[in-house]
Amino acid sequence: MASQLSPGPEGDKIVRRKLSDQVLARLRQMIRTGALKPGDAMPSERALMERFGVGRPAVREALQSLHNSGLISISHGERSRVNEITAGTVLDRSDEIARLLLDAVPSNLEHLKQARRMFELGIVRLAAEKATEGDVAELRDLVARQRALLGTDPVPFIQTDMAFHARIAEIADNPIIAAVSVAMLRWLFEYHTALLHWSGKEEITLAEHARIVDRIAAHDAEGAVATMRDHLDRSLELYARSEGPTEAGT
Structure with missing residues (x-):
C-alpha cells in the first residue's frame, strides 16, 4: 500500500x-x-x-x-x-509614516516626547564631555540669532530653536545620533507648524539655552543634564497643556 x-x-x-x-x-x-x-x-x-x-x-x-x-x-x-545612504536620508523617508502614526494614535505623541527627553539628556552629557571652543561659539551664536527673532514670526524662532538642539547633537560626532535628533525635532514641531503660537515664555527659553551652553562650555556633564532636564520638563509641561501647538521654545 x-x-x-x-x-x-x-x-x-x-x-x-x-x-x-x-x-x-x-x-x-x-x-x-x-x-x-x-x-x-x-x-x-x-x-x-x-x-x-x-x-x-x-x-x-x-x-x-x-x-x-x-x-x-x-x-x-x-x-x-x-x-x-545615510542615517539622515533613511529617517527623512520616514516623515510621512511618522505623521500618520501621530495622527492615528494620539498617545504616540506623548511617547515621542518621552523618548526625545531621554535622548536629549544623553546627548547633552556627551556634548559637555566633548565640546570644543568652536562648538560652544556656534551654540552661543544660535542663542543670539534666536534672541534677534523675538517679536517676529514664531516659525523662524522655532526653526532656530530646533537648530540649537540639533547642533548639540552634532557635538556627539555620531551621525546616527545627529540624524535621530533632527528627525525627532521635525516630527514633534513641524507636525504642529500650522498651530504655532507665542506663549510668552520666549525669554525663559533663551535664558535656559544660555545656561545649557554655559554648562557645556564648563564641561560640567551633570550640570548640563540637570539644566536640560529642567528646560525640557518646563517645555513639555506647557506643550501638554496646549491644545496642539508648541510654545515658541523647545
Missing part, C-alpha cells in the same frame, strides 16, 4: 517569484556589495534586460522599487543614479 504524505507546513510550498522581484534582489545585492556605488549611473534598461534575460517591464518595475525605497534617483531624460 502506497504511503500517503501528510500535509506539510506552508514552507513546503514552492512559490514562483516575480521576475521583477528577482531583478530587484540582484540590483540590491550589487548596491550592497559596492558593484554599484553612490553616485554611479545605473546600467541602461537594455543592458539590464540583456544581463538578466528579462523583459523591459520587469526591469522598470525593479528600478521603480529601488527609487521608492530611496536607493536610486530616477530623473526623466537622465540615467538613474545610486544614492548615498
